[in-house]
Amino acid sequence: MAESVYYSGYPLDYAEQTDEQAIGNYTPDYLIASRNRLAKAYANLGNTLYNQQEFDQALVHFRAILNDVPDLPPAELARVYCNIGLATSKKGDLDQALASFQTALDLDANLAQARFHVERIKYEQQNLQKGYQFFQDEFTRKIPVLRKHLQKFVGQSELSLLEVGSGDGRSTCWLIENLLTDTTAQLTCVNNGSDANRIAMFESNLDKTGSASQVIKHVGHPELILRSLPLNTYDFIYIQGCSLAPELLTQAVLTWDLLKPKGLLCLDDDETGERSPKPMSKDALKQHARLGAEAFLASFFYRFHLLRKGNPVLVEKSE
Numbered sequence: 001m002a003e004s005v006y007y008s009g010y011p012l013d014y015a016e017q018t019d020e021q022a023i024g025n026y027t028p029d030y031l032i033a034s035r036n037r038l039a040k041a042y043a044n045l046g047n048t049l050y051n052q053q054e055f056d057q058a059l060v061h062f063r064a065i066l067n068d069v070p071d072l073p074p075a076e077l078a079r080v081y082c083n084i085g086l087a088t089s090k091k092g093d094l095d096q097a098l099a100s101f102q103t104a105l106d107l108d109a110n111l112a113q114a115r116f117h118v119e120r121i122k123y124e125q126q127n128l129q130k131g132y133q134f135f136q137d138e139f140t141r142k143i144p145v146l147r148k149h150l151q152k153f154v155g156q157s158e159l160s161l162l163e164v165g166s167g168d169g170r171s172t173c174w175l176i177e178n179l180l181t182d183t184t185a186q187l188t189c190v191n192n193g194s195d196a197n198r199i200a201m202f203e204s205n206l207d208k209t210g211s212a213s214q215v216i217k218h219v220g221h222p223e224l225i226l227r228s229l230p231l232n233t234y235d236f237i238y239i240q241g242c243s244l245a246p247e248l249l250t251q252a253v254l255t256w257d258l259l260k261p262k263g264l265l266c267l268d269d270d271e272t273g274e275r276s277p278k279p280m281s282k283d284a285l286k287q288h289a290r291l292g293a294e295a296f297l298a299s300f301f302y303r304f305h306l307l308r309k310g311n312p313v314l315v316e317k318s319e
Contacts, residue, residue: 039069039076046083055087062087078108085117094121116144123174132205134170135198142268142312143174149264149307149314150179153235159185162234162258164222164251165241166191168198169205175238176209186214188234190226192241193219226254234258240268240312248292256300261319265304267293268312 046061062083065072072080085100098121104114120140127134153159161179166172166189180187191199199219206212218225237255242248252267259265269289293313297306304315 035069035071039065039072039080042069043080043083046087050083050087050090053090055090058087059084074107075111078104078111078114081107082111082114082117085114089117089121094125097121098125116141119143119147126177127173130173130208132170132173132208133201134168134205135201136168137170139171139174145308145312145314146174146266147178150236153179155181156235157182157184159236160234160260161185161187162190162229162237162255163187164190164226164237164239164255166202167241169202171238171240172202172215173205173209176211176214179236180211180214183214186216188216188218188229190218190222192222223250223254226251226258229258231257232260234263235260236264236266238266238268242269242289242292245289245292245295248289249295250292252292252296256303256317259317261317263317264307265315265317266312267296267314269293 042061042065046058049055049058049061062080065080066077081100081104085097085104088100089097098118101114101117101121104111105118108114120143123140123143159179159182161175163172163175172187172189175187179185189202191202193199206215206217234255237259239248239251239255242251248267248269252265255265269292290311297309297313297315300315303318305318307314307316
C-alpha cells in the first residue's frame with residue numbers, strides 16, 4: 001500500500017483497520033492534541049491577517065475557534081476573546097471590543113492584556129464623550145501604572161501637581177479627571193511654546209474638562225520656568241516629552257527641590273525614538289533621554305525610594 005498522508009500522527013486511510021483499532025486511535029491525549037492544533041492553525045491565520053490589517057478576515061478565523069474547537073480551557077478561551085477584542089477595536093467598534101475584552105477577563109481574571117484594553121477603551125470612550133482631540137498617544141499605556149501609584153492622591157484636598165511637557169493635553173486631561181477631584185486641588189502645566197498648533201489644542205482640550213480654573217499655565221522654555229516655581233510645593237511631578245538626555249536630566253534636577261517629601265516624581269521618556277519606526281542614529285542614541293533618567297537615578301539614589309524602573313520611572317522622595 002502506498003504511504004498515506006498523516007494527520008496528527010495517524011493515517012487518513014483506515015481501510016485496513018478494525019473497528020476496535022479505529023476507535024482506539026481517538027484517545028483523550030490524541031483528541032486534545034488535535035483540538036490544540038486546530039485552534040493554533042486558526043489563531044496563526046488570524047494573527048497573520050490581523051498584522052496585514054485584514055481585520056474582518058482575522059475575525060472570521062478567531063471566531064472559528066469558538067465555533068469549531070470544543071472544550072478549550074478557560075485561559076485559552078480568554079485569549080481568543082482578547083484577539084477578537086483587538087480586531088474589533090481596530091474596526092472602530094469600541095462597544096463590541098469592550099464586551100470581548102470583558103468576557104476574556106471573566107474567563108481569566110489574571111489576563112493583564114485584557115485588563116489593560118478594558119481600561120483603554122473606557123478611557124477612549126470618555127475622550128469621545130468629552131470631545132477631546134489629540135495628535136498622538138504615547139500616554140494610554142501608562143495609565144495602569146499611574147493609577148496604581150497615584151491612587152493615594154485621589155480626593156486629596158490641597159493637592160498640588162506639576163506637569164512638565166503637557167503637549168496637546170492628553171495626560172493633562174487624565175490628571176484633572178482622576179486626581180483633581182477636590183476643588184482645592186491644583187495642577188501647574190509647563191508647556192514649550194514652540195508649537196502653536198499643539199498649544200491651541202491643549203487650550204481647547206483644557207476648556208472641555210470644565211476644570212480650567214484649577215490649572216495654572218506656563219508657556220515657554222521649561223528650564224527657565226522651573227527655576228521660578230516655589231520650592232517644596234508639589235505632591236506629584238510628571239516630566240514628559242524630553243528628546244535628549246541633558247534635557248531630561250536638567251528638568252529632573254530642577255524639579256527635585258520643588259517636590260514635597262514623600263512626593264512622587266515620574267520620568268517619562270517616550271518621545272526619544274524608543275517606539276519610533278525609524279531607527280535612531282548612533283549620535284542620537286548617545287544622547288537618548290533614557291540616559292538622562294539613569295543619570296538622575298544614579299546621582300540621587302540615596303534621596304528617594306524607587307517605585308518603578310522602566311518607562312515611566314517612578315520614585316518617592318525621602319522625608
